[in-house]
Amino acid sequence: MSRTQEINYPPEEIFRQMGVERPNLEHIILWMLKNNDVVEWSNFKEEPISIPQSTLSYYLKALMLDEYIEKVERGVYQITSKGAERYNQLSRSKEGERKLNYPPKAITNERNYDHWITWMVYNNTFCKWSDFIDEPLKINQSSLSKNLNELQKREIIRKENKEYRITQKGKSEYSRMLKEYDLDRQSILNEESNRIAEITKKTITFFEKYEIQDGDIKFRFLNNVLKYPYANLRGSLDSEENFNKVLLFLSMNHPNQYPFYISPKDFSKEYQINLLELEFNIRQIVEKNVYSTKFFSLKVDEDKLYYFQANEKIEKVLSAIIEDHITKFTYLRKLYESSLCKTPSMSLNSTVDAILEEICDNLFNSELKNALKEFLPEFISYLAYRIETERKLIDTHDKLEGVAWRDIPEVFQSYNPRFDLVEQAEFKYYIDYSILMVLPLFSSPEIKSMFEEAKDSMKKKDSAKALAKINSSIRLDPDNLDLLFLKAIILSVSNRHKSAIQFLKKMLKNYPNKKDEEIFIPYNFILVYCHLTLAEFDKALKISNKLNVNYPDHPISFITKALVLGYKFIYQIDIEKIRIDQILDDIDQAILLEDNNSNKGKYYHFKSLVLKQSKKFEDALEAIDTAIELNPKDLSLHYMKYSILYDFEKIDEALELVDEGIKLFPDQKTKLMTHKAYLYKKKNDYDKGLEITNELWKQNPENFELLNHKVYWHLYRGEKEEAIEAGKRLIKHDPDDGNFHDSYGEVLTEFGEYEEAIKVLLKALELDPLGWFTYNTYFQLARCYKEIGRFDLARDSLQKGERAINTCFCDIKMREEWKEKKLKLLAEIDELEKQS
Numbered sequence: 039m040s041r042t043q044e045i046n047y048p049p050e051e052i053f054r055q056m057g058v059e060r061p062n063l064e065h066i067i068l069w070m071l072k073n074n075d076v077v078e079w080s081n082f083k084e085e086p087i088s089i090p091q092s093t094l095s096y097y098l099k100a101l102m103l104d105e106y107i108e109k110v111e112r113g114v115y116q117i118t119s120k121g122a123e124r125y126n127q128l129s130r131s132k133e134g135e136r137k138l139n140y141p142p143k144a145i146t147n148e149r150n151y152d153h154w155i156t157w158m159v160y161n162n163t164f165c166k167w168s169d170f171i172d173e174p175l176k177i178n179q180s181s182l183s184k185n186l187n188e189l190q191k192r193e194i195i196r197k198e199n200k201e202y203r204i205t206q207k208g209k210s211e212y213s214r215m216l217k218e219y220d221l222d223r224q225s226i227l228n229e230e231s232n233r234i235a236e237i238t239k240k241t242i243t244f245f246e247k248y249e250i251q252d253g254d255i256k257f258r259f260l261n262n263v264l265k266y267p268y269a270n271l272r273g274s275l276d277s278e279e280n281f282n283k284v285l286l287f288l289s290m291n292h293p294n295q296y297p298f299y300i301s302p303k304d305f306s307k308e309y310q311i312n313l314l315e316l317e318f319n320i321r322q323i324v325e326k327n328v329y330s331t332k333f334f335s336l337k338v339d340e341d342k343l344y345y346f347q348a349n350e351k352i353e354k355v356l357s358a359i360i361e362d363h364i365t366k367f368t369y370l371r372k373l374y375e376s377s378l379c380k381t382p383s384m385s386l387n388s389t390v391d392a393i394l395e396e397i398c399d400n401l402f403n404s405e406l407k408n409a410l411k412e413f414l415p416e417f418i419s420y421l422a423y424r425i426e427t428e429r430k431l432i433d434t435h436d437k438l439e440g441v442a443w444r445d446i447p448e449v450f451q452s453y454n455p456r457f458d459l460v461e462q463a464e465f466k467y468y469i470d471y472s473i474l475m476v477l478p479l480f481s482s483p484e485i486k487s488m489f490e491e492a493k494d495s496m497k498k499k500d501s502a503k504a505l506a507k508i509n510s511s512i513r514l515d516p517d518n519l520d521l522l523f524l525k526a527i528i529l530s531v532s533n534r535h536k537s538a539i540q541f542l543k544k545m546l547k548n549y550p551n552k553k554d555e556e557i558f559i560p561y562n563f564i565l566v567y568c569h570l571t572l573a574e575f576d577k578a579l580k581i582s583n584k585l586n587v588n589y590p591d592h593p594i595s596f597i598t599k600a601l602v603l604g605y606k607f608i609y610q611i612d613i614e615k616i617r618i619d620q621i622l623d624d625i626d627q628a629i630l631l632e633d634n635n636s637n638k639g640k641y642y643h644f645k646s647l648v649l650k651q652s653k654k655f656e657d658a659l660e661a662i663d664t665a666i667e668l669n670p671k672d673l674s675l676h677y678m679k680y681s682i683l684y685d686f687e688k689i690d691e692a693l694e695l696v697d698e699g700i701k702l703f704p705d706q707k708t709k710l711m712t713h714k715a716y717l718y719k720k721k722n723d724y725d726k727g728l729e730i731t732n733e734l735w736k737q738n739p740e741n742f743e744l745l746n747h748k749v750y751w752h753l754y755r756g757e758k759e760e761a762i763e764a765g766k767r768l769i770k771h772d773p774d775d776g777n778f779h780d781s782y783g784e785v786l787t788e789f790g791e792y793e794e795a796i797k798v799l800l801k802a803l804e805l806d807p808l809g810w811f812t813y814n815t816y817f818q819l820a821r822c823y824k825e826i827g828r829f830d831l832a833r834d835s836l837q838k839g840e841r842a843i844n845t846c847f848c849d850i851k852m853r854e855e856w857k858e859k860k861l862k863l864l865a866e867i868d869e870l871e872k873q874s
Contacts, residue, residue, distance in 0.1 A: 045081050046073045062199050063089060063097050068125040071107055071117035079113040099513060100198070105240075105278070127163050138162055140174060144219045151177055151185045153215055155202070156194060160212045164201040193506055207506070210267055237263055244282055248309060258289040261350075270328045270502065271319055274541070283311045284319045293336055293344045293352065296403045301341065318540055326537070334417065338409045355401055360418055363393050390414055467609055468810065469570045471531045472674065473601065473644060476594065476637040477560050479520040492528045501532035523560045533808075535568045542568075559585070559594050566598050570605055575612075578602045593632040597641055600624035604648050609844070610853070618652055639669035646678055655686040673703055680713060689720050708734055712747060724754045742772050749781050758789045769798070776806025780815045792822040813842035813856060820863055829867050836860050 048069040066087055070077050079098075082089045089097075098115065101107045106121030117125070140146075141157040154175060158165050170177045177185075186202065189195045194208040204212070241260055250256060262285045268278045275281050287305050290298075302320070306313040324333040324345060334353070336344040346352050394411060398404040479485050488511070492504035508525045515521060522545050529538035542561060549557055562581050569578040579602050585595040603621045606612060625645045632638050642665035649658035662679045669675060676699050683692035696714045700707050715730040728751040735744045745768050752761035765782030772778055779802035786795035799819045803812060816839030823832035843856045 045077065046070070047086055048073075050086075062128065063093065064101065064199065065125070065128040067097055067101065068106065068117060068121055068128065071115060072122060072125045076110060076114050076116045079115075102277075103513070124163075138165070138169060146175070148219075151181050152189055152194075153218075155182075155185055155189060156204070156208060156212055156215060159195050159202050159204045160209065164203050166201060192503070193510070206267060241282075244279070248286070250286070254292075254294060255286075255289050258292060259286055262289060265331065266323075266329050271322060274319055274322065274537075275315065280311050280315065281319075283309050284316060284323070287316065287320065288323065288333075288345050291344050293346055293402055293406065296338075296344065296406060299338075299342055299344070314544065318544075322537070326534070332420075334413075336406065336409055336413050338406065352401060356397060356417070357421060359396055359401070360393055360414075360421060363389055363396075364418065364421075467571055467573055467605065469567060469601075469605060470644075470647075471527070471567070473597070473640055474527055474564065474567060476597070476634075476640055477523070477563060478556070479523055479560065482520060485520050485524055489524060489527070493531070496528075496532050501528075501534075504528050504532065519556060519560075523564060526564050530564065530568050530571065533571075535571045539565065539568050553588060555589065555592075558588060559592065563594055563598055566602065570602065573611075575602060575606055591631060593628040593637070593641075596624045596628035596631065597644070600628065600644065604644065607648065608651050618648065621648055635668045639665045639672065639675065642668065643675055643678060646682065650678075650682050650685060653685075655682055658682045659686070670702075673699075673706060676702075677713070680717070684717065684720060687720070689717055692717050708738055708741065708744070712744065715747065715751075719754065724751060727751050728755065742768060742775070742778065745771070746778055746781050749785055753785050753788060761785045762789065762791075774805060776802045776804075776809045777811050779805060780809070780811045780818075784814065784818050787818045787821055790825075792825045796822045796826075813839050815839075816842060817856065817859065817863075820860075824863065824867050824870070827870075829871055832867055833864070836864065 048066055066089070067082065070082065070087075079094070082094050083091065098107070101121070102109065104120075104124075105118055106124050107115050107117055110116050138158075139161040141154055141161075145153055145157055154177065155165075155170065158169065158175075162169075167182070169175075170182050171179060186195070186197075189208075190197060192207075192211075193205055194211050195202050196205050197203075238260065241263060244250075245256060250259070259282075263282065266285065268275075268281045271281055271284075275284070283305075286309070287300070287302070290300055290305075300308070302316050303313060305311070306316050322328045324335060332348040334346055334348075336346070338344065390411065393414060394407055397410065398407050402410060474480075480489070488508065491507065495501065495504040495507075505525070505528060508521065508528055512518070512521050512525065526538045526542050526545070529535075529541060542565060546557070546561060551557065562585050566578045566581050569575070569581070579599075582595075582599045582602050585592070585598050589595050600621050603616055603624070607616050607618065607621065622645065625641055625648070629638050629641045632641065642661045646658045646661035646665065649655075649661055659679065659682055662675060662682060666672075666675045666679065676695070680692045680695060680699075683689070683695070693714060696710055696717065700710050703710065711730055711734055715727040715734075718724075718727040718730070728748070731744060731747045731751050735741070735748060738744055745764060749761055749764045749768060752764055762782075762785060765785045768778045769775075769782055779798050783795050783799035783802055786792075786798060796819065799815050799822070802809070802815050806812075809815075816835045820832040820835040820839065823829070823835060840857070840860065843853050
């Protein structure tokens with residue numbers, strides 16, 4: 039639309055470049071909006087200010103993100119009350135009235151410059167470089183540069199026009215940081231009060247805008263807003279206001295509001311939020327655990343769900359009531375089992391009925407009784423799991439509680455499926471994601487670099503950082519297809535496969551020409567990868583066939599089909615229907631059609647994997663040699679060759695190649711030497727393996743993976759004391775690594791320390807319930823349970839272990855060996871049961 043009002047422009051001293059100082063575009067835009075009722079996009083591009091289109095787009099988005107301005111209609115903007123305050127601050131700073139707050143001595147006494155900087159940008163509107171190097175901080179320039187860059191990488195602060203500002207993530211980091219210092223209680227309370235005041239002010243505006251009157255809903259909403267940062271869902275929501283709407287939906291549909299209920303469809307219409315966006319983000323919060331707090335869903339009927347969360351009043355009271363009844367149930371059952379008295383009528387059903395009797399009317403509306411009856415078994419199993427894994431048995435009361443709850447999951451198994459972290463997670467296979475690098479988007483050095491950074495973050499279990507960075511790039515360039523596809527890949531590689539599929543499908547709706555090669559091929563190729571990881575082979579094959587129909591002469595069409603059938607063969611699924619020659623023909627056809635040598639190398643790599651699994655080792659070596667010729671600097675190809683030679687039992691040849699590899703990749707010497715030590719295991723030369731590992735450990739004492747290897751070398755040599763000592767050091771140095779606990783647990787099992795081994799192995803599963811190593815953890819647990827006479831738990835562990843080995847990315851031979859060990863252990867258990 040076009041407006042006829044005369045536009046006021048800022049005075050020349052604001053928009054003209056003065057000396058080397060560039061004009062502050064944030065100040066200019068806010069000046070325009072403060073001094074006009076509304077301003078159109080085109081007004082900012084006109085003389086005298088003439089802001090370039092791409093720059094203008096960036097600043098308008100950033101200002102809307104900070105809630106300084108709002109879009110009233112397409113291409114028309116106005117300032118907000120928060121923006122007016124920001125404008126006044128910028129104007130005062132132009133006039134030289136700026137005063138700074140500095141951190142207290144409790145913080146500056148420690149030379150943690152990143153904390154100094156975080157404190158400064160939080161407690162001042164913005165900071166400049168000079169604010170940090172001048173009195174009283176006087177941070178030296180090299181330290182300042184290093185810390186500023188690191189904080190920007192971590193997205194704690196951001197830089198705009200040579201000014202450093204706190205981010206939303208930074209505010210959360212600031213609150214956490216304060217807890218490390220001996221600040222007086224009042225100071226901490228003041229900081230928290232400031233945060234609450236800021237959020238409350240925005241919340242009041244939100245309530246007024248959407249006419250929220252109910253006091254309980256207001257309280258729950260404010261509590262949620264204070265606990266759950268928008269940053270965790272920024273990538274799947276258009277604005278913080280939509281995030282608040284999602285929290286409002288959860289606050290409204292609480293059991294305390296029954297019989298009031300608003301459906302997602304009605305809510306989306308009334309509060310103007312896209313229905314798919316609303317439903318997707320509810321699932322993210324309730325099912326996908328994007329926040330650490332657990333949410334519960336109370337299903338009244340197919341279309342009506344109420345939500346509440348752990349540690350709120352209703353959950354605490356419910357837990358207390360259930361704990362009381364379960365303790366009574368367990369104690370009385372034990373009492374009557376050991377007495378000659380006639381056992382009174384007492385069962386699991388009667389216990390559930392007693393709980394229902396107490397909570398209906400007192401805690402929940404009595405009309406929810408049927409829904410609660412369905413819900414309670416799962417909730418009780420959850421409580422049992424929580425008590426079993428979270429509470430330490432310190433005093434007599436805790437130990438009695440542990441006894442009361444110990445057998446509850448087992449009891450409830452016959453009533454309702456047991457609460458199980460693995461069962462909650464996405465069922466998936468490991469599919470080598472390097473094949474995704476054949477997509478054209480990875481020809482861009484920038485995209486390749488972003489993916490490498492994301493992989494580094496994911497290795498450190500910080501996928502949120504990886505996603506935050508890609509989301510930030512997408513906000514600046516929302517129509518960049520490569521960035522959108524990269525986000526889908528990062529989601530999937532970080533094991534959020536269903537989220538990746540949903541994101542792709544949502545993304546595709548914005549593109550009318552869905553069958554254009556630049557959209558159709560990467561979209562479907564990534565979808566196939568996601569479906570394979572979820573074991574949805576039929577869906578993957580259907581998409582593969584669609585690719586072949588639409589692009590019959592494209593190499594990705596052929597490699598996609600080869601991937602689907604190849605991984606079915608690797609994981610032994612419908613094996614009788616699979617022809618190896620067909621898989622190899624499809625790979626060869628992809629190679630024939632491919633022009634890019636790097637991509638050809640990846641196809642040969644996959645071909646060698648299929649041939650290795652088929653035990654066609656000569657052919658596998660030929661394929662991997664060709665791959666190495668095409669991509670000599672790809673270390674993963676060299677590892678594949680060592681692996682083939684290992685299975686082919688050509689150990690001496692593999693050892694020679696590792697020595698050559700160290701010359702080719704000197705920066706990977708530690709990793710390659712570790713592999714060399716492993717090859718000596720095949721030769722039963724444990725002395726040489728330990729010698730190499732000890733030497734590496736001396737050179738790299740902070741490399742805990744090497745300490746993990748030491749644990750096993752001592753185990754192979756039968757050195758109990760040394761193996762257990764190394765295992766203790768391992769989990770002490772890294773108490774959050776599931777694999778390290780698995781290694782130590784295996785050592786304890788081998789040396790007969792079964793009770794202690796069980797504790798360590800259960801901890802491994804708690805830390806990483808879907809870890810690649812869990813097939814071994816479950817097997818070691820089964821061995822321990824067998825030795826202490828818990829045959830039921832031994833069988834249960836073997837059952838879970840079989841599920842883990844079936845989804846493990848490992849050789850068919852390893853799976854077969856594991857299943858043979860399982861059958862042997864089961865036979866031993868059967869024999870012991872007969873004797874008992």
